[in-house]
Amino acid sequence: MYSIVMADSSSGRGAPHQMDDATTLLARVAQARDRMALAALFGQLGPKVKSMMLKLGANDSLAEDLVQETFLSVWRKAHLYSPERGAVSTWIFTIARNLRIDQVRRQSNRPYEDLETVMLESDVPSGAVVVEQKEVIQRVTAALKSLSPEQQEVVRLNYLHDMPHAEIAETIGIPLGTVKSRLRLAYERLRPMLEDLQ
Amino acid sequence: MTINHHPDISTLMAFTAGTLEEPFATVIATHLAMSEAGRITVRHMETIGGALLEDEPDAAMSAAATDRLLAALDGASEEPALPAMAENADIPTPLRPYLPQGLEGVKWKWNGPGVATADLARGRDGRSRLMLLRVAGGRRVPEHSHGGQELTLILQGAYRDRFGVFARGDIADHDEDVEHQPIAEPGPDCICLVAVDAKLSFRGRLMQALQPLFGI
Numbered sequence: 038m039y040s041i042v043m044a045d046s047s048s049g050r051g052a053p054h055q056m057d058d059a060t061t062l063l064a065r066v067a068q069a070r071d072r073m074a075l076a077a078l079f080g081q082l083g084p085k086v087k088s089m090m091l092k093l094g095a096n097d098s099l100a101e102d103l104v105q106e107t108f109l110s111v112w113r114k115a116h117l118y119s120p121e122r123g124a125v126s127t128w129i130f131t132i133a134r135n136l137r138i139d140q141v142r143r144q145s146n147r148p149y150e151d152l153e154t155v156m157l158e159s160d161v162p163s164g165a166v167v168v169e170q171k172e173v174i175q176r177v178t179a180a181l182k183s184l185s186p187e188q189q190e191v192v193r194l195n196y197l198h199d200m201p202h203a204e205i206a207e208t209i210g211i212p213l214g215t216v217k218s219r220l221r222l223a224y225e226r227l228r229p230m231l232e233d234l235q
Numbered sequence: 236m237t238i239n240h241h242p243d244i245s246t247l248m249a250f251t252a253g254t255l256e257e258p259f260a261t262v263i264a265t266h267l268a269m270s271e272a273g274r275i276t277v278r279h280m281e282t283i284g285g286a287l288l289e290d291e292p293d294a295a296m297s298a299a300a301t302d303r304l305l306a307a308l309d310g311a312s313e314e315p316a317l318p319a320m321a322e323n324a325d326i327p328t329p330l331r332p333y334l335p336q337g338l339e340g341v342k343w344k345w346n347g348p349g350v351a352t353a354d355l356a357r358g359r360d361g362r363s364r365l366m367l368l369r370v371a372g373g374r375r376v377p378e379h380s381h382g383g384q385e386l387t388l389i390l391q392g393a394y395r396d397r398f399g400v401f402a403r404g405d406i407a408d409h410d411e412d413v414e415h416q417p418i419a420e421p422g423p424d425c426i427c428l429v430a431v432d433a434k435l436s437f438r439g440r441l442m443q444a445l446q447p448l449f450g451i
Contacts (some may be wrong), residue, residue, distance in 0.1 A: 084293035113314040127285030134253040148264030151329040155268045177286040201254045217245035231279035
């Protein structure tokens with residue numbers, strides 16, 4: 038029944054067998070503490086989170102542990118998520134990032150979590166979501182693929198391979214300043230899609 | 236708060252990905268606690284992370300992965316929302332762990348006429364450090380790193396250099412080869428939160444030359 042509720046009439050998607058989308062599943066986790074919804078979300082995004090953790094340099098067993106921890110956090114924090122603040126995948130990306138920083142780097146403080154308290158309080162969305170989050174993600178994904186191969190490479194190394202910029206420079210054999218300018222140019226290309234958010 | 240000087244886009248991308256060493260991440264998080272525009276940019280950058288995550292291939296999961304997750308839920312309580320902090324709090328939330336007694340409790344070290352510093356933390360790389368820098372009004376801000384990356388966030392007072400006036404919430408994120416000579420504006424002490432990526436600070440050229448020998 039959820040697939041009918043969630044059917045997207047504008048694009049022809051939403052066939053009867055389509056899985057519930059992540060936003061619906063997470064809402065069920067938050068509101069009804071629905072374990073099967075969490076399991077379904079885990080089925081959709083868990084293997085992708087694991088793929089990302091493997092790229093970050095974790096071995097299979099650590100990657101699996103980090104995925105478990107990520108979705109345990111999803112369970113514990115589901116009530117703190119609101120769709121106006123970003124797509125579910127974006128939120129899960131930040132949870133996975135914070136866990137990686139906590140567990141792999143073992144930093145002594147938690148600047149990201151501290152910052153989240155500021156964001157929760159002061160950046161209440163206006164309520165006017167211009168474009169659906171799902172659509173934003175699709176547009177950004179398409180735009181990422183339209184970047185030059187050089188720009189895509191630095192963006193992926195930055196986001197998916199846990200590489201500081203100096204290490205990116207060394208890995209692909211370009212000056213540090215070139216890494217930074219490629220990232221700036223990539224962001225300029227993506228910015229119009231991203232600014233539709235608000 | 237109106238912020239006139241923002242971090243470089245590439246610095247915010249590294250922050251978003253989680254690859255900055257602790258001193259740099261702390262300076263950026265503290266700046267973002269004071270800058271709504273910065274927080275919006277980081278949220279946009281996190282969306283890029285979400286898009287990349289969705290585009291990842293599916294890695295093979297262990298057969299028992301789902302059962303393991305469901306079994307772990309029994310002991311997991313809902314996480315309470317952390318108490319929200321006011322944006323303009325004197326010491327922004329991300330900086331509080333380093334300054335439990337606020338700016339009044341800082342143990343300053345004299346570093347020349349009108350200049351004092353206080354070390355707050357080091358990065359795990361052993362090279363980067365987080366510190367406070369206090370410069371009396373009208374004094375020159377000493378050069379505080381040599382050759383490495385440097386982020387300077389103004390917490391109190393202001394300074395001026397060829398890029399303009401930097402006041403509370405503003406951040407200086409220059410390439411390492413940029414030359415500038417900031418001077419604290421007349422008035423109250425200028426207090427900055429600084430992350431530097433170098434072993435040296437506030438030392439003369441002789442000390443710089445000797446530093447590799449002695450590992451100071």
